[in-house]
Amino acid sequence: MATLTIDGVQVTAEEGQTILDVALENGIEIPTLCSHPLLEPYGACRLCVVEIIRRGWPRIETACTYPAWDGIEVNTKAPQVMEARKVILEMMLSRTPNVPIIQDLAREYGITEPPFPAEAPDEKCILCGLCVRTCHELVKADVLNYSAQGIERRVGPPFLEKTRQCIGCGACSIMCPTGAIEIVLEQEAVYQEKPLGPTSAVWVPSLQAIPRVPVIDKDSCIHFRQQDRSEGKIDDACMACQMLCEVDAINFEQEDEIIELDVGAIIVATGFEMWDATKLSQYSYGQSPNILTGLEFERLSNSAGITGGEIVTAEGKEPERVAIIHCVGSRDHNAHEYCSRFCCMYSLKQAHLVRDKTDASVYEFYMDMRAFGSGYEEFYERVQKEEGITMVRGRGASVEVLSNGKLRVKGDDADLGELVHVDVDMVLLSTAVEAPHDSSEVASMFGLSRKPDGFFAEAHPKLRPVETNTDGVFLAGSIQGPKDVPDTVGHAGAAASMALALLDKGEVVISPQVAIVDEKLCSACKTCISLCPYTAIAFVDEDNVARINEALCKGCGTCVAACPAGAITAQHFTTEQIMAQIEGLFRVPAEVEEGVKA
Amino acid sequence: MSGNGKDFEPRIVGFLCNWCTYSAADTAGVSRMKQPPNVDVIRVMCTGRVDPTFVLKAFVEGADGVIVSGCHPPGDCHYNNGNFKTFRRMPLVEALLAQYGVDEGRFHWGWISGAEAPKWAKLVHDFTEQVRELGPLDWKQQLESKEE
């Protein structure tokens, strides 16, 4: 450890620190344009010059490259330092007279006009080399470098030409202090391809995410992109986040893993998926970026989203008129016949959000309003009366993209008894929700059945709303049918208590519908042994009979039907009982027969 | 009961597994789907429990048609693979019935999941009409007259 003084204050420094590092750590400001905590010091801009007195000898040095040696004295504001910085800034301003950050710095040092006429007044590059070092040290793409000497010196790719070596990550442009680098993408940026997805390469999917930790989007992360491009050869690109994370939480090696657990109960809560709105072409979904589904609008208006929660059209302008169309794909014989249940209320909420955040007029096309929950009807009243939303009762029939980019929404106004239309800047489709596409796999994995609408069936619609026909498997939330958050939470709470009750008991109640072997009749043929799906039948050599473990038997009866000796009985479904049922069907009781004859 | 043509009301016995087709039939009923009243349902836990003799017994007792229906293979059977056993057994039942001279149109076996209530209602309707077309089987009377 070293002890030194900066501007008369005694400070300590770790091995390897520069004067700039120590000064910044102690809140002493030194101007700099070319240093960055992730990059090796370079001393190119020379703005960080300070006076250093070592062994009595004063000299002017760049703080970003000078080691914080023991015993030295540093003056960051000595008159000769200020004079040196002024000269540097005069040169810079003459080279780049129109760059705001340089103008501001120059003004701080009393320079108002560039002392020399600019050769190229549009020049923005100050040749600090941050971009070159970023591309070399961090991105490891080595696209940028200096070329030529003296006043001809430039930075850029080889021969200043476009190169495929550039991965378009934009890191150089972000690092450049003067905004000299503009990224012109020939393909759309990764973020734009995923409008609801990541807003940067490390992102927290939503502010309410649990756990609320950032994840790396491998498609835009420089580290992973370089690894991919070089087929693993460049495995140390960027890692800026790792260098900056103080608690060392970033692990690039982390992989998806399959974890196997033995559990006593399972709650299936796979929810819903959005129905594909392109299936009803009259709504023109996909033909204009300003036709959004309800879910896309949620993302747009979310403060963690791409616009930081601002409601703007794809052109970046605040919409003047917005139309919301209910029941798109719901209550429709050409799509889903059921009501998706929560879209009425979220549509009203979205109307409210538009009114709250913009001055746009809102036109809401609805067939009828399903304001079923506590306080919902009151909210419906409020948005109409206080927020001035125009409600059009009738199905929104179509959306047409006009040549000027506006969207024409047509519908049937049942109150006026006529067709109406309105031209708007943004259309929100309250699209139906449906059971997730892989529901049949999930259902067969857990032995669950589904209802005609595709959602999962509970054991009884009124009396057993969270249980299923498979012991120990429960349903929670929209998997059982569209539910809003309060209903989902209630349902999930019930499922959790059912599961806990099961676990807490420590024992399971099994059905008495099990099979038993009449050992006197068993001929030891072993037919049944391999048939049992639960391996509940064992052959007992000492006694030369098959025996069923009642705790394992589920009572399917397969072995009963197969036993050639008729030795197995399915309790409650015995052969005699079934035969008697068949007979019973065709035996007309005497009094009925009498009655018919009489 | 017996008769010909339009007056004839066939008697059909359905062996349905508890978890799939029985629940479809239940849903069809609860949802008040229109279906002819000709099918009498006998519930078994799994179609794997359906012993071929049940089918023969139903015909012997006077059924004009028989349905065996359970969960879709491969994975829907509540007992993993009871339906596979059905899949192997039922062709044998068909062969047996053919030898007894029972028209193949009188026996139906297949799969209807709990979610397919409309499919059940349609099967009941179509199968009833099919058996009505075939007329009464009258196995019971024939057997009884032979015994005499």
Ligand SMILES: Cc1cc2nc3c(=O)[nH]c(=O)nc-3n(C[C@H](O)[C@H](O)[C@H](O)COP(=O)(O)OP(=O)(O)OC[C@H]3O[C@@H](n4cnc5c(N)ncnc54)[C@H](O)[C@@H]3O)c2cc1C
């Ligand atoms: C546009 C829109 C706006 C809404 N606004 C509101 C509102 O303002 N207020 C309100 O109360 N409700 C609102 N809702 C309803 C709310 O979204 C639902 O109530 C809620 O999401 C239901 O929660 P869930 O857990 O049942 O299902 P989901 O939220 O769908 O969660 C299911 C989860 O399971 C995961 N999953 C699916 N399949 C699998 C699988 N095979 N393996 C592992 N994981 C799987 C999914 O990725 C998902 O994370 C809105 C819904 C929409 C579409």
Ligand code: SF4
């Ligand atoms: S909740 Fe409203 S918008 Fe959604 S399907 Fe039902 S009626 Fe239509």
Ligand code: SF4
């Ligand atoms: S009834 Fe089914 S589960 Fe029970 S022993 Fe027989 S085959 Fe196994």
Ligand code: FES
């Ligand atoms: S439980 Fe339905 S066929 Fe096995």
